[in-house]
Amino acid sequence: MLSNLRELTRHRRVCSPVIHKNHNQKGLQLNSDVTVVVTGVTSGIGLACARKLIAQGNKVVGIGRRTERLSAIADELRENFYPLTNDVRDSAQLKTCLKGLPAEFADISKLINCAGLIQGQGTLLDVSDEHVSTMLDTNINGLINVTRAVLPALIKSGCGHVINLTSIGAHYHYKGGHVYAASKAFVDHFGRCLRTELVGTKVRLTNIAPGKTRSEFALVQCAGDQSLADRAYSSLTPLEPMDVANSVLWALQQPQHVNINSIELMPADQELSYR
Numbered sequence: 001m002l003s004n005l006r007e008l009t010r011h012r013r014v015c016s017p018v019i020h021k022n023h024n025q026k027g028l029q030l031n032s033d034v035t036v037v038v039t040g041v042t043s044g045i046g047l048a049c050a051r052k053l054i055a056q057g058n059k060v061v062g063i064g065r066r067t068e069r070l071s072a073i074a075d076e077l078r079e080n081f082y083p084l085t086n087d088v089r090d091s092a093q094l095k096t097c098l099k100g101l102p103a104e105f106a107d108i109s110k111l112i113n114c115a116g117l118i119q120g121q122g123t124l125l126d127v128s129d130e131h132v133s134t135m136l137d138t139n140i141n142g143l144i145n146v147t148r149a150v151l152p153a154l155i156k157s158g159c160g161h162v163i164n165l166t167s168i169g170a171h172y173h174y175k176g177g178h179v180y181a182a183s184k185a186f187v188d189h190f191g192r193c194l195r196t197e198l199v200g201t202k203v204r205l206t207n208i209a210p211g212k213t214r215s216e217f218a219l220v221q222c223a224g225d226q227s228l229a230d231r232a233y234s235s236l237t238p239l240e241p242m243d244v245a246n247s248v249l250w251a252l253q254q255p256q257h258v259n260i261n262s263i264e265l266m267p268a269d270q271e272l273s274y275r
Contacts, residue, residue, distance in 0.1 A: 036111070116167075116183075127179065172272055
């Protein structure tokens, strides 16, 4: 792995500065020539990241499973958004789709891994085999598939950045977390290990662990039962997807010599552990 990274690093292109000062708005912004791959783009945090990036003039390759939703997002975000219908669990199809990107979206320098889900409720024995398999395959194998497919382009860019969306559940135990929380703990440690391999490649890596965030996430867990999903937020004011997207953008906007290793954010009234 290390020898492959060194070879790719030798051939990387010189990237324009990652950030610049926009005198019409406060703070730093990504340059408008940055192309970002965002997985899980059809809802929640992934969609919020895509909207935020494109509002600043960047290009987004959005990966999701729902073609109809991707089409609607493409209509909203217009020419700087390129939709890719793909299940991140399908490594072969993913590589084919990325190789077929149009030239204006081909120079990828950033990856935001948002795709992930939780299915089923209750104890480990209450969750079906299918739900266990889907969570592990999506949250772990899917993330690895995308990272392996995109990483050569990030190294070539000379200013790459991988953002992994983990979870508070990766750091704090709670009843019913079992497979999902463990899968996110894997993502967290995978990112930390990969970070050591990327030293010297000009590719940064950040793990971001959000707490309870209002999105379709709970609805998927509750099998489409909206009233049941709403109960997940009844005792607190949850984060909104844009709150998390703001943290993602902040990490991306740091000077190239600064690597934000991890960010943890949660609702102010969410407990650090569940009982």
